[in-house]
Amino acid sequence: MGTIKDKVAIIGMGCCKFGENWDKSADDMIIDATYEAYEDAGVEKKDIQACWCGTAFSGVGGICVAGPLKLDRIPVTRLENFCATGMETIRNASYAIAAGVYDIVLCVGFEKLKDSGLAGLPAGYIHPALGVNVTAPGRWAMAATRYFQHYGISPQEGRETLGRISVKNHYNGARHPKAHLRREVTLEQVLSAPIIAWPLGLFDCCGNTDGAASAILCRADLAKKFRDDYVLIKGIGLAIGPSLGKEDADYDYIHLEETITAAQQAYKEAGIKNPRKELDILELHDCFTISELMTLEAIGVCKQGHAKEDIDAGVFTLKGELPANADGGLKSFGHPIGASGVRECYEVYKQIQGKAQLPERQLKDVKLGLSHNQGGHPGSLLPIITILGAAG
Numbered sequence: 001m002g003t004i005k006d007k008v009a010i011i012g013m014g015c016c017k018f019g020e021n022w023d024k025s026a027d028d029m030i031i032d033a034t035y036e037a038y039e040d041a042g043v044e045k046k047d048i049q050a051c052w053c054g055t056a057f058s059g060v061g062g063i064c065v066a067g068p069l070k071l072d073r074i075p076v077t078r079l080e081n082f083c084a085t086g087m088e089t090i091r092n093a094s095y096a097i098a099a100g101v102y103d104i105v106l107c108v109g110f111e112k113l114k115d116s117g118l119a120g121l122p123a124g125y126i127h128p129a130l131g132v133n134v135t136a137p138g139r140w141a142m143a144a145t146r147y148f149q150h151y152g153i154s155p156q157e158g159r160e161t162l163g164r165i166s167v168k169n170h171y172n173g174a175r176h177p178k179a180h181l182r183r184e185v186t187l188e189q190v191l192s193a194p195i196i197a198w199p200l201g202l203f204d205c206c207g208n209t210d211g212a213a214s215a216i217l218c219r220a221d222l223a224k225k226f227r228d229d230y231v232l233i234k235g236i237g238l239a240i241g242p243s244l245g246k247e248d249a250d251y252d253y254i255h256l257e258e259t260i261t262a263a264q265q266a267y268k269e270a271g272i273k274n275p276r277k278e279l280d281i282l283e284l285h286d287c288f289t290i291s292e293l294m295t296l297e298a299i300g301v302c303k304q305g306h307a308k309e310d311i312d313a314g315v316f317t318l319k320g321e322l323p324a325n326a327d328g329g330l331k332s333f334g335h336p337i338g339a340s341g342v343r344e345c346y347e348v349y350k351q352i353q354g355k356a357q358l359p360e361r362q363l364k365d366v367k368l369g370l371s372h373n374q375g376g377h378p379g380s381l382l383p384i385i386t387i388l389g390a391a392g
Helices: 025-041 063-069 083-096 136-150 155-173 187-192 220-225 257-270 289-298 309-311 337-353
Strands: 008-015 050-054 077-081 104-111 196-197 211-219 231-238 279-285 368-378 380-390
Touching: 008 025, 008 220, 008 337, 025 063, 025 104, 025 211, 025 309, 050 063, 050 083, 050 337, 063 077, 063 104, 083 104, 083 211, 083 231, 083 368, 083 380, 104 337, 136 155, 136 196, 136 289, 136 368, 155 187, 155 289, 155 309, 187 211, 211 220, 211 337, 231 257, 231 337, 257 289, 257 368, 257 380, 279 337, 289 309, 289 368, 309 368, 337 368, 337 380
Parallel strands: 050 077, 050 104, 279 368
Antiparallel strands: 008 211, 008 231, 104 211, 231 380, 368 380
8 A cells, every 4th residue: 555644745724713703604714714825825826726625514516615716627526524524625635646636736624604503414314323312412421421430430520531621622722813712711610511411511512613724735845845844744544433324232432443543544654653752732623522532542642541640630731741732622713514624734734833823822843743533423433633744
């Protein structure tokens, strides 16, 4: 098998302000994010040879991006892969460049949720795994209760650990000018908030958000023509378990097997042997706080069953050993479904360049980072992991 390592570079990225963007249409957000990426890369619309756009519910066909961006007579492909849609655009575009088909391409992820919610499924649609009376909070809550029971963690102790994830991510998001929920919260506030699905409360769950993010990718050997501080794609992993689309009676709600496999794929390509020591930053798909906890174990930065110890010790804070969700993650930055995966790469890209929006957010000596975007839920998961690294 071949490898994508160091064959594709990111030379520009953009991200609009996430939030309740009542005053902006999907087109407006797409334009804001993409023209920031154009300016960042020093390219123009005429330089783009192909485009991949991702949205779960807010557009149909390539025209949903080709229209507002006036992409005239180039290939534009619309993708959807549950909540992993955003990073799927980068994955597909990367392989097209690595195959030598294109030199420079555009990736756009977007979603307009505040106006329409998640009403994009066809009438009468019933999925065997995502069907009636099965909700994302409910399924992740099942994982939390099972995880606590298996590892002998009391409900109170478990809720406090999950609460620390929420406190951390809100602290980080409050310091990002483009984040949706720029509000710090205390552990007491998290624990006393209304329960959504026990043991997950309001602050354990991400909200609905509007937003868009874009990336300009090119052949790695061309990247220096555009900038010196380009970022290389070191590895990509995607794994879908056989249970996606049907219930798996043997699933244990303790191990995120698909994420384990996707991480191993990406690490193998990137040549990473010890992710805890080699990675400098993590962007994790914290749709729920328990997702962040379990993902830390699945990607191998915590031993199975021991993420609680590291979270409680502050390992993943901005000043900790391995910062996770330095921009606030889905919990605070927001989760416009099609945009989240691109936004997760946006944060790592900026941190590697030393260009985080505020000095207090900038981490030191970031050379290698992991972005994790996932769809589905425990028992039917669809994770994508992308490893990004500094040039040179």
